[in-house]
Amino acid sequence: MSAFVFFAVLAAALLHASWNALIKSGASKFTSMLIMTVLQGAFGSIIALSNALPAASVWPWLVASALFHSGYKLFLSYAYEQGDLSRVYPIARGAAPMIVLALSGFLLSDTLAAFEVIGVLLLGLGILMMARGAFANGESRRLVPFALGSAVMTAGYSIVDGLGARVAGDAVLYVAWMFFLDALIFTPVCIAFRGRGVLKSTKHDWMIGAGAGAASYAAYAIVVWAMTLAPIALVTALRETSILFAVVIGWLVMGDRMDRGKATAAVLIVSGVVLTRL
Template sequence: MSTFIFLAVMGAALLHATWNALIKTGGNKLTAMLIMTIIEGVVGAVVAMTRNLPQGEVWFWVIGSGVLHSAYKFFLAFAYEHGDLSRVYPIARGTAPMIVMLVSLLFLSDVISGYETLGIALLGVGILMMARGVFTDGESRRLVPMALCSAMATAAYSLVDGMGARVAGDAVMFVAWLFVFDVLGFVPMAYALRGRQVFIANRRSWGLGAVAALASYGAYAIAVWAMTQAPIALVAALRETSILFAVLIGWLLFGERLGRVKALSAVLIVAGVMLTRI
């Protein structure tokens, strides 16, 4: 991997942590996520008009992916309503690859290497330590199930996106349409849960949502490009440095408490993810 690609992937990781930080800093987390989703949907619709329409069973994969992305964002927004960025992000981000690995082992007949087994063990320890900190530091316990549900949705859409994009034969088209269906699923659900007030936002909220949407789309685009230039496993592993970025952003910008256990937990989670993807 060249230095340029390495820096690009690290930049994508920073962008991913940044859009999560922008959602966290918004007054109403669900409204901030709604704004980001709407803007991503608009971008997706524009891109979709430049590609061929999905055919046959591809529609089922696209719709399923859109629903899962909506669920992921809902649980993540709710988790941020109850917990710190430096607590929620590592749990949500670190649990997902562990779930994917276990599902692949149990249902897809994949063979797990020694490194991957060690990686799963480190992930488990790191996540348990991070979750335990919620109880010992007096934080809201509601963030744990919300973060874990977000991770399960992430694991599910990761599997669906991977298989769906292969069936579609056009990853750009698939991603564009999943963002469109993400909007179609997220907006009605947000309205059903919070009513009209979820659409009430000032200019600052729209600004934060717009920047978050651009950061999210940019992070994804850079990652996809990098995977065409360097080994996919290596790119995927480097992306998980976003966990450390999120912890540092929470500590330096939001003044969140960063004890030894939280820092060690984040390092273990990153190390575990990298081992499962090398």
């Protein structure tokens, strides 16, 4: 991985943590998430529809990706209704690489190196510490299954998009179509789960949604582009440094409670991700 790609992915990690903080700060997590998705879809449509249609071989990847992304945002919105950014985000992002590695190691009969096993154990320990912290501090226990559901969706779209962008041969166009399809799927799903009241929004909601949409679009475009130039596993691992960014933002900006257990758990999660991706 070149230095330029390395720092670009780090910037994407900061952008990712930042848009999550914006969504968390909104009065209605679902309304802000819906606005973000619609704006991303509108921008994506401009790029997508001004170019030739993707090849037939790309469409299964795009549809699968849009479904995973919609599921991801659904679970994440519910999770943020239940818990702090610095609690939900590390569980949601940290569990994803562990799920990918577990699938490859146990379902696909891949051989795990010793440091990968250690990485999985560190990931598991860090996530358990985060979950235990929620229970011990009297936080809503419902945040844990929602955060883990978000992690499952993240694992799915990480694999699909890394491979799909390579099949497409054009990361920018691939991301544009993905966000366009995501908006078409997430909008009716969001209304179905939350009712038409989710469509009621304020100027503040639009400001949050627009800021989150711009940060999210840029962050993911950078990541998918990087996956076409560097190993998917390395890009995914480096991207998860966003966990530390989110913990710091939650603590310093949003006033989340910080204690030694939460800080230790975040460090274990990031360390585990790094070891599984070496």
